[in-house]
Amino acid sequence: MDQSFGTMLRDWRTQRRLSQLALGLDANVSARHISFLETGRAKPSRAMVLQLCEVLDAPRGTRNSLLNAAGFAPAYRRRDLNEADMAQVRSAVDWTLARHDPYPALALDRHWTLVKINQSARLLLGAISLEEGDSLLSVMTDVERLTVMFENWQEVAQHMLARLRTESGHLGGDRILDAASDRLAESLGTEYADPSGVLPAVVPARYRAGEDTLSLFSTIAQFGTAEDIALAELKIELMFPADDATRRMLLAMTPGL
Template identity: 65%
Template sequence: MHNTFGDTLKEWRGRRRMSQLDLGLAANVSARHISFLETGRSRPSRSMVRLLSESLEMPHGARNAFLGAAGFAPAYRKRDLDDTDMAHVRAAVDWTMERHDPFPAMALDRHWNVVKANRTGGLLLAGAGVAEGDSLLEAITDADRLQDVLVNWQEVAEHMIVRLRTESAHLGGDAFLDTTVERLEAALGPRIGNGDGPLPAIIPARYRVGEQVLSFFSTIAQFGSAEDIALSELRIELLFPSDDQTRAMLLSMVEHDA
């Protein structure tokens, strides 16, 4: 990665496919000033670096590097979820996942490592040989192991490729995510298109649990206005039943516990 502010600015502008004029309009400065910053004819203030990083929608970690390239101290910390000043956040994560039971829920970091899981989420992950602290991406690229658990592995893997590319692009490129895409593409081999028919509303993931097949779709929750690096990258994946059989089976767990 380039180590000068101007090179970093130009690199991120290219990643976002913005001209100097585009970025100038977004940041409310002239394209000429953007040019001077990139060539080193002008030096940015700390507030200008922050403004440009916001206009370029940089992830928080990249914003720290951007500040450093301009000679300024980092603005964002990376706290552990167990830190004292994260107590309210930790409580919100626990509250959300506990109340989602008996439907599965898990908290994931930017590389899909499982930070936390609720009871049902933990049981579902255990069936795939995954525990808290493990990477879901490592599991999904192991086709030989996962195809016994994830009935429609190929369909899910194709969807994952698109999702991971989108996530990597947002981050300005992520070697781990890009490598996972390459591994998935190699595992899938040559693919044939889906034809001209309409695509389904959702692509559920169908897990084999004993003699049953449970089918889920997911929604993702993230923290708004997060100024911590780790927190800005944390997401809670909430799984919902995509058929009546799955819903009935999970709800029966509540009745059994009662």
């Protein structure tokens, strides 16, 4: 059943933990006007819908839904990365991944599907039968596979659980991410990898590589001015060696890079 604009606005304001006054102040309108919009006593302009969405940091798909509920046409498209007008974006993704070799790099969509990976990531993930088009959620929510893939699987699982919940919360709830986080939380149970001593600057994921271990940490990049739905959801994860031994192994795995 389709929701009214007012109901959707109230739900998103609650999701972002904003009072009517706080939302009104940030959107340059009165709390009374926000109340009227939520109850249907006032109708928003298209510009007002987009302004409220900006303040609420609503995802692009949700902004389309709010525009539609208010009687306006959508403002955002969901393009495939292979479309002609995405050529420059596609080139930027390819350039970033290729230049990051010999360190692993991945481009992931909203549901952690491997959209693109570089040569080093292909070697790393190929060991667990993952390739472009597969979803990392199949591994990251399976404790049996986590224990095979990571020496410090509990630490990795706890970080993944927090990340899944954060990403779902930003989206206002996502059933796939929520189901994945529920599976992971159930598998972890009450176990917690309590660190001894002071934590390091970053907690690396320690991948099993035969008799060796690859210790990697990562940073995540996104397109800062993306107005396409799919592009706004795309994440580029760049992995870096956490020690010299890992750096040397990665260089040896990808000769000529």
